[in-house]
Amino acid sequence: MNRIYRQAKRAEAQEQTRERIVRATMALHLEKGVATTSYSDVAERAGVGAATVYRHFPAMGDLVDACGAHIRQAIEPPRAEYAPDVFAGIEGRSARIARLVQELDAFYARAAAPLWSALRDQDRVPELAVFVEEVRAGVVALAAAALQQPVNSRPVIIATAVASFVGWQVLSETGIGKDERLRIMGAMIEAALRA
Numbered sequence: 001m002n003r004i005y006r007q008a009k010r011a012e013a014q015e016q017t018r019e020r021i022v023r024a025t026m027a028l029h030l031e032k033g034v035a036t037t038s039y040s041d042v043a044e045r046a047g048v049g050a051a052t053v054y055r056h057f058p059a060m061g062d063l064v065d066a067c068g069a070h071i072r073q074a075i076e077p078p079r080a081e082y083a084p085d086v087f088a089g090i091e092g093r094s095a096r097i098a099r100l101v102q103e104l105d106a107f108y109a110r111a112a113a114p115l116w117s118a119l120r121d122q123d124r125v126p127e128l129a130v131f132v133e134e135v136r137a138g139v140v141a142l143a144a145a146a147l148q149q150p151v152n153s154r155p156v157i158i159a160t161a162v163a164s165f166v167g168w169q170v171l172s173e174t175g176i177g178k179d180e181r182l183r184i185m186g187a188m189i190e191a192a193l194r195a
Contacts, residue, residue, distance in 0.1 A: 018056045018066075021046045026067045030113050034064060035124040064127040071131075075111035078103065078138030083145035093147070094190065100146035101163065101185045104139065105178065108168045111135075115165055139163075147193075155193055162192045 024045035028037040042063070043050040057063040086103055090096050108115070115135065122128040143159040144151040163185055171181045 014056075017046075017048060017052065021048065021053055021056055021063070022066050022070060025063055026070060029067060029117055033121055034117055034128055035121040061125075061127050064125060068127060068131055071114045075107070075114060077111065077135045078107060078142045080137060080141035083138075083141040086142065087145050094186075096146045096148075097159075097189050098182070098186050100142055100159070101182050101189070103142055104163050105168065105182055105185070107139075108165050108172075111165075112169065112172075116169070119165070136160075158192045159189050162188045 021042060025037065025042050028041055028045055032041070039050050039053050039060070043053045046053070053063075057066065087096050087099055090099050118128045118131050118135075122132045140151050140156060140160050143156045143163070144153070147153075147155050147159060149155050167188075168181075168185070171184060176184070
């Protein structure tokens with residue numbers, strides 16, 4: 001076996017171990033919370049020694065960032081640069097609000113567990129605060145594009161407050177169906193903007 005082949009196999013094994021550590025960590029974050037997950041928890045779940053976890057991720061923030069990269073890819077949070085495209089060709093405030101509510105509902109549905117985990121621990125884990133702020137900025141950008149207003153305008157602030165993840169979660173947990181949830185969220189935004 002030549003040296004290059006052995007190095008390639010070793011690198012592949014290390015990458016597989018790293019991925020196993022990240023997957024184990026993500027599962028633990030959802031089960032236990034980010035702030036309460038320890039290196040020993042991760043090592044046990046991943047089936048490796050704690051030293052292996054430290055070798056791949058010398059600081060817990062490194063591990064949180066690695067998990068965050070996977071989460072961002074999976075949940076596709078709203079991004080400011082794409083917000084105007086979401087509303088291209090949609091005329092009228094009510095139609096644009098309906099589209100905003102559809103976008104937010106779809107995002108919140110696919111992001112519910114990791115978003116709740118991030119919100120819960122953002123004060124204890126700086127990397128989560130960064131993630132929560134990125135999500136907030138994306139949601140604000142969507143609302144601004146929907147309402148055709150600046151991001152710091154009163155209508156945008158009102159719309160994002162009314163259509164928050166926490167409000168969506170409460171509606172979802174009541175057993176209200178998706179169509180009714182969309183209608184209620186849209187009506188709440190419309191009413192708040194009129195008030």
